[in-house]
Amino acid sequence: MFHKSNCIENPVKTTKKVNNLVVCSTPSQVAKALRILTTLMNKRYEYHQSHWGWDWINYNLRPIVVVFDEFAATMSEADKATANEINDYLKQIIFKARQMGGIYLLMASQRLTAEVLERNISSEFSTRIGMQNLDRISLNLAFPGCDLDEIPIVDNIPGHGLIYNDHFDTLIPQPFVAPDMSNIDVPSVFKHLFEENEKNSFETEDYWPW
Numbered sequence: 001m002f003h004k005s006n007c008i009e010n011p012v013k014t015t016k017k018v019n020n021l022v023v024c025s026t027p028s029q030v031a032k033a034l035r036i037l038t039t040l041m042n043k044r045y046e047y048h049q050s051h052w053g054w055d056w057i058n059y060n061l062r063p064i065v066v067v068f069d070e071f072a073a074t075m076s077e078a079d080k081a082t083a084n085e086i087n088d089y090l091k092q093i094i095f096k097a098r099q100m101g102g103i104y105l106l107m108a109s110q111r112l113t114a115e116v117l118e119r120n121i122s123s124e125f126s127t128r129i130g131m132q133n134l135d136r137i138s139l140n141l142a143f144p145g146c147d148l149d150e151i152p153i154v155d156n157i158p159g160h161g162l163i164y165n166d167h168f169d170t171l172i173p174q175p176f177v178a179p180d181m182s183n184i185d186v187p188s189v190f191k192h193l194f195e196e197n198e199k200n201s202f203e204t205e206d207y208w209p210w
Helices: 027-047 071-077 080-101 136-142 186-197
Strands: 064-068 103-107 127-131 160-165 174-177
Touching (some): 027 064, 027 071, 027 080, 080 103, 127 136
Parallel strands (some): 064 103
Antiparallel strands (some): 127 160, 160 174
16 A cells, blocks of 8 residues: 555554555655556566456456555656656556456545646546536546536535546436545554455465565
8 A cells, every 4th residue: 555644553463564665655655666666567467468358356466555645745746757667567566457456546635736747647537526616727637528517416525525437327427425435444444455365365476575
């Protein structure tokens, strides 16, 4: 999980495989983790070619979820070289990871602009969510290919937003109300997930970095 924060405390102290690369707090750490992840993805393509048409599920590879919070803030903090490196690795992961990589990216940001997120990247996300009332620039990036004048207006209160998924039969995002998750003990949830992950039958990957 890649999460930008001023204070990072590892919620899973009992899992040996968790280390400082799992949680990142600076742009350079994010770039390094994405570089390692891109290498892992390319190794999977290199080592799993024996069955035409198979994907990561057929090969029983371990799935990976990348949580990139405060994307715009991270990119604004990064120097030009680091920002370009992050963007380059994100492009590779977004465009290549679905078939063999088994890598899923969850990206969150308070406000999106074309300067921090290219339109060709945002259009690749199969599910897009905008919370409360967004300005037209953010709406255009979150829901590309959609007539902004047709987008429904939602209540500007916490939990209310718009959602779009590639399986919808329309390009127009739909209003929804998210459940209140403020009382969920997030560290306990992740501890449970990591402990469950220790008991699995995924294929052993000698090049696995974590």
